[in-house]
Amino acid sequence: MAKIKVALAGVGNCASAFIQGLCYYSIFTENPVGLRHPELCGYKPSDIQVVAAFDVDNRKVGKDLAEAIFAAPNNAPRVIDVPKTGVTVQKGPLLDGVGENTRRVIEPSGQPEVNVAEALREAGAEILVNLLPSGAKSASEFYAEHALAANCAFVNATPNFIASDAAWAKRFENAALPVAGDDLIDQVGSTTLHRTLLKLLSDRGVKITETYQLDVGGGAESLDTMDRTRETKRAIKTQAVASTLPYKAEVVAGSTDYVDFLQNNRDSYFWISGVYFCNAPMRIDLKFSTVDAPNAGSVLFDTVRAMKIALNKKLKGAILPVCAYAFKRPPQMLPLEEAEEMFKAFVKENGSP
Numbered sequence: 001m002a003k004i005k006v007a008l009a010g011v012g013n014c015a016s017a018f019i020q021g022l023c024y025y026s027i028f029t030e031n032p033v034g035l036r037h038p039e040l041c042g043y044k045p046s047d048i049q050v051v052a053a054f055d056v057d058n059r060k061v062g063k064d065l066a067e068a069i070f071a072a073p074n075n076a077p078r079v080i081d082v083p084k085t086g087v088t089v090q091k092g093p094l095l096d097g098v099g100e101n102t103r104r105v106i107e108p109s110g111q112p113e114v115n116v117a118e119a120l121r122e123a124g125a126e127i128l129v130n131l132l133p134s135g136a137k138s139a140s141e142f143y144a145e146h147a148l149a150a151n152c153a154f155v156n157a158t159p160n161f162i163a164s165d166a167a168w169a170k171r172f173e174n175a176a177l178p179v180a181g182d183d184l185i186d187q188v189g190s191t192t193l194h195r196t197l198l199k200l201l202s203d204r205g206v207k208i209t210e211t212y213q214l215d216v217g218g219g220a221e222s223l224d225t226m227d228r229t230r231e232t233k234r235a236i237k238t239q240a241v242a243s244t245l246p247y248k249a250e251v252v253a254g255s256t257d258y259v260d261f262l263q264n265n266r267d268s269y270f271w272i273s274g275v276y277f278c279n280a281p282m283r284i285d286l287k288f289s290t291v292d293a294p295n296a297g298s299v300l301f302d303t304v305r306a307m308k309i310a311l312n313k314k315l316k317g318a319i320l321p322v323c324a325y326a327f328k329r330p331p332q333m334l335p336l337e338e339a340e341e342m343f344k345a346f347v348k349e350n351g352s353p
């Protein structure tokens with residue numbers, strides 16, 4: 001089966017986990033632990049081929065991807081040695097890629113920018129995955145624009161509104177291209193865990209009165225969130241969590257701080273308070289620790305393969321089953337189980353060539 005040709009905008013921690021994952025799962029093919037779908041409609045992760053990548057950091061631009069993914073300030077764990085990929089990281093335009101805080105850790109390259117649409121066409125990219133920092137709104141829009149110009153499907157992992165923005169979704173529809181987003185859901189992330197806990201409790205007759213979820217991380221993305229997207233992230237996460245309850249409760253969910261020594265780890269704290277039989281009180285006070293970048297890997301693999309299916313079937317605009325399954329802010333928010341069912345039905349319906 002033909003390879004799925006993918007380009008990456010941003011060679012940060014998520015890109016590192018993605019590239020290492022491609023290598024890892026091409027070796028560990030028997031019983032591949034950690035993947036939700038070792039095969040999706042006949043596509044294995046080994047069918048995904050990264051053909052182009054763009055960044056702005058001096059320590060990444062001009063380097064082979066295999067080297068660039070381990071360059072500072074990336075701190076995703078090294079789980080495998082990646083052989084040379086033959087793909088050199090190209091310099092994209094900086095725009096708002098660096099924020100007040102990340103200025104401390106990113107070294108903008110002085111090399112000339114490439115024409116991104118042209119580079120995508122030359123590489124034969126079919127899908128552009130946007131892995132820019134969350135505060136890079138204009139840069140995200142720039143890459144969406146160039147995906148359209150290069151006839152590429154677009155996957156927006158950032159919390160900037162592209163797939164969930166009606167005007168952008170329409171532009172992809174008019175160009176007969178699929179788009180998916182916004183703000184990737186982690187494989188085992190705090191939003192999903194929080195939603196699942198609240199659903200379990202409310203299904204069992206508990207009346208939740210208050211709940212919060214706060215987290216700290218040590219990746220460059222956590223640093224960027226601090227000064228640029230704290231409010232947006234808080235709004236997206238709070239809305240996703242609150243939508244789980246069939247009634248109104250006090251809900252707060254958001255990212256709180258950057259702790260450099262945590263490296264790429266993330267600690268999430270959950271507090272849930274409610275009442276059950278005869279108003280008896282209950283509380284949950286929980287800490288959940290994960291590694292950030294690998295948490296994006298399996299979901300990105302599924303998203304990329306689902307977008308290839310969308311391309312095969314000539315589907316266009318925002319692909320709701322993919323958006324609802326893999327993103328925190330889809331164009332339409334659905335309960336977790338409904339999103340799962342919709343994705344399964346999408347795969348079943350469109351899976352065969």
Ligand SMILES: NC(=O)c1ccc[n+]([C@@H]2O[C@H](COP(=O)([O-])OP(=O)(O)OC[C@H]3O[C@@H](n4cnc5c(N)ncnc54)[C@H](O)[C@@H]3O)[C@@H](O)[C@H]2O)c1
Nearest residue numbers: 010011012013014055092094097133134139158220221296
């Ligand atoms: N589990 C997860 O890590 C996860 C989950 C959900 C969403 N996301 C989203 O994925 C995105 C990427 O996360 P990350 O941890 O890899 O971030 P990161 O900060 O490690 O990487 C971002 C990369 O983009 C580069 N960059 C900045 N401006 C650029 C520009 N104009 N053009 C090209 N490259 C540019 C930076 O140099 C850096 O290499 C974020 O928006 C984040 O919110 C991640």
